Amino acid sequence: MRILISILLLLLSGFTFATEVLINTYDKTGYVFDEDNQLIASFKAECDAVRISSVVSNVYRPLHLTVDYFPLPVSTLLILEEGQTLGANEGDICVGEKAFELLYQKYCSEKKSITVNVDFYPIEIYSDRIVIKEEITREKFQHFVQHFLPDLAVWYPITPGVYPLKSSRLKPEFALYTFPGIGGGVIPIFHNEPCSLKWNIDGIETTKSAVFFGPGEHQIDAVYDLSFNSQWQQGFRVFVPYQRVLFSSTEVSLGRVSSGNYEDYFFLDGIEPHRIFSIPCKTTLITVDPPEISVVRITVQDDMQPIINIQCPQKTSGLL
Known part of the structure; x- marks a missing residue:
């Protein structure tokens, strides 16, 4: 039993969490976090690498040679497993004097493991x-x-x-609308700043801002991230009845009044019934009369004959 306790204490004494160096190449800022993820130093970094994820594995100490044939580093460096070097003002990653002294002490004196993460975080x-x-x-x-x-x-x-930044976010509300024979949609309504939603429509996932569907029965689920570790989900079971859709088209002359036969129709472009068509255009009318939907396309044509007014200047007495 005493031997087991001694081995356990030995293992615990050798178990240490890593110090982390985090460098953001977006603005060349660097940070040092201790074993408890507490920020203990910040610095301006010089780093040409786009992305690095490694650990410190060795130390380079400058050599004092009588000849200078070899262009060796003249300052102490920490060497990463992939071969990059980290130093105060020299090496692949430069962190400044204060930050380097802190990291050197952590690695050499306190025997702490050091991880180095370099990436682009805008x-x-x-x-x-x-x-x-x-x-x-x-x-x-x-x-x-x-x-x-x-x-x-x-x-x-x-x-x-x-x-x-908020301690929590309000859940969004949703506007659900349907049109028989056509389909419908679900639109999120946010009480504060909008953020991305994940949708699942009949087993198909999408990240669009809103979802739309056709006639039939549908299962729609919206997944919303409340925090790093929690999500909220709301589901909709929707049925849109099928309708027979009838299409027709007609032509109207410019200046005519929309026919009274279309009083029960809805003009998609906002034109009111009995309104004069004053410009050439195309418009669509819809009416729903279960089990049918009538869609009428109207083309307004300018078939008025042009009026040509030609005026010739009067000849002067000096011209033949």
Whole structure:
């Protein structure tokens, strides 16, 4: 039993969490987080690499040679597993004197593991808002923001915009409308800033801002991210009856009044019944009379004969 406890204490004493270096190539900012994900240093970084995810594996200390034939680094560097180097003012990643001294002490004196993550995060975080400058994936957004807002229930914005920080978000409402024989749609109504929704329509997923469907029976589910770890879902079971659709077309002369036969029709362009057609155009009328839908296309033509007025100037006495 005593041997087992000794082995357990030995394992616990050697178990340490990693210090993390996070560099955002969007604005060349760098951060150092301790083993508890607490920010302990920030700096301006110089890094030509687009993306790095590695750990510190060794230390380079400058050599004092009597000849200078070899262009070797003249300062101490931390070496990553993939071969990149991290230094104060020299190497593939430059973090400044203070940040490098902190990392050097963590690795060499405290024997802490150090991870280095370099990536492009077009995100700006303020006390009351998050600003997204360019399109970003949900995974990258979550990885970057959780370093600074670990306890804040934020959503997953991925499109450019300004998003206020709130402890929670109000659930959206939905406007559902249907037209017999035609179909319908579901439109979200947000009480604050809109964000992306995930839809599932009859087993087909989409991320469009709203969804539309044709006649028949449909199962529609809207999935909404409330926070990093929670989602909210609302479902709709919709049936739109089928109707027989009858199409017809007619022509009307310019200046005529719309016929009284269309009093029960709805003009899609907003023209009222008995209104004079004053310009050449095409318009569509719809009426629903179960089990039929009548669609009439009207073409307004300008068949008026032109009036030609030719005036010739009077000849002067000096011209023949």
